Amino acid sequence: MIYYVAAILLIAFVFDFINGFHDSANSIATIVGTRVLSPGAAVVWAAFFNFTAAFTAGELVAKAIQTGIIRTDIVTPNVILAGLLGAIAWNLITWFYGIPSSSSHALIGGYAGAGVAKAGWGAITWGTKWVQTLSFIVISPLVGGLAGFLLMVAVYWAFRNMGPARVDRFFRSAQLASSALLSHAHGANDAQKTMGIIVGLLVSVKPLTAAQTGIFRHLYVTGDGIPLWVKMGAYSAISLGTFFGGWRIVHTMGSRITRLRPVSGFAAETGGALAISIATHFGIPVSTTHTIAGAIMGAGATYRFSAVRWGIARRIVWAWIITIPASAAVAALSYWALAAVGLR
Numbered sequence: 001m002i003y004y005v006a007a008i009l010l011i012a013f014v015f016d017f018i019n020g021f022h023d024s025a026n027s028i029a030t031i032v033g034t035r036v037l038s039p040g041a042a043v044v045w046a047a048f049f050n051f052t053a054a055f056t057a058g059e060l061v062a063k064a065i066q067t068g069i070i071r072t073d074i075v076t077p078n079v080i081l082a083g084l085l086g087a088i089a090w091n092l093i094t095w096f097y098g099i100p101s102s103s104s105h106a107l108i109g110g111y112a113g114a115g116v117a118k119a120g121w122g123a124i125t126w127g128t129k130w131v132q133t134l135s136f137i138v139i140s141p142l143v144g145g146l147a148g149f150l151l152m153v154a155v156y157w158a159f160r161n162m163g164p165a166r167v168d169r170f171f172r173s174a175q176l177a178s179s180a181l182l183s184h185a186h187g188a189n190d191a192q193k194t195m196g197i198i199v200g201l202l203v204s205v206k207p208l209t210a211a212q213t214g215i216f217r218h219l220y221v222t223g224d225g226i227p228l229w230v231k232m233g234a235y236s237a238i239s240l241g242t243f244f245g246g247w248r249i250v251h252t253m254g255s256r257i258t259r260l261r262p263v264s265g266f267a268a269e270t271g272g273a274l275a276i277s278i279a280t281h282f283g284i285p286v287s288t289t290h291t292i293a294g295a296i297m298g299a300g301a302t303y304r305f306s307a308v309r310w311g312i313a314r315r316i317v318w319a320w321i322i323t324i325p326a327s328a329a330v331a332a333l334s335y336w337a338l339a340a341v342g343l344r
Helices: 002-033 039-055 060-068 077-096 103-119 128-158 164-204 214-219 228-244 247-256 262-281 288-301 310-340
Strands: none
Touching: 002 039, 002 077, 002 103, 002 164, 002 214, 002 228, 002 262, 002 288, 039 164, 039 228, 060 103, 060 128, 060 164, 060 262, 077 103, 077 164, 077 310, 103 128, 103 164, 103 288, 103 310, 128 262, 128 288, 164 228, 164 262, 164 288, 262 288
16 A cells, blocks of 8 residues: 555656646746747756745645645545546646646646545535635736736836837846746746645555655654655656756747747746736645736737737637646546546
8 A cells, every 4th residue: 555655656746747847838938939048948947946946935835735625534545646647637638739728727626526536526625725726717817917918018118218129138138037037936836736735645644654664654744744855856846847848838838829029028927927926925826827828918918919819819718717627527537447446
């Protein structure tokens, strides 16, 4: 049984890696799309600042995932594994088709779907975190879009007397800072979600891990805190995933939604980072994908409304809407399959 738990831990870190791989576009698409950095340099830059969040972010998002989605008393290794499989499957499907869907909502949907498969609809802890999660499907891209739009307006006004070439040179440098801020915000919010799932697993098997010796004794958790090895593992995995990147989605985010220049890239990244950081501060598991996509649209709309390719945007929005139910369905099927072969 302990090896089964260890295997699920490994799969959780694989999900975190895929999360970084899938969501690398959130951190680097704008800076690649504006040609401030090459793709290779951009992924190194983003991966580094993803990891720096390990030393500044709290644990509120992780605790929201652990206790705010399904009842903790029905959590078992099978529920955790099925939830992860649902999220991983949906992430890979959307990555293959180049659709920037939300890894966060895929994980939440998968976790909820596995819980319902085990204990029915009563498994869901309908409350504040679900209200926040569902409402932020709409709110986060709107906040990101508004922030991107207002920052672009402010920049236009502040630099109205400066020539276009000088503005471009200034914001090519400024975009390095805004990209770093966005990567840091992405790591702070997204890595915590995997941490919450892992701690949920470890709490569910405390009677088993309490008797372990050797390396497995570290799987025993005490108190409400998150073990340091879980934090470092989660931030390392998402950073490595970002490093390897997901180029299909980078293309969609960086050029197909709207054409970006360094000034609009700066506005989109800064607006998105501010919105994500505020959500992280209040422990809300927001979608970084939704937020930055909204910020890109908002920044692009300041040129003219038609500058945004709304056909691509509609396709992305539909992917957002179906992410939670699709990953929940895959997770439920995974749970029933695991139960059918006798795994517990």
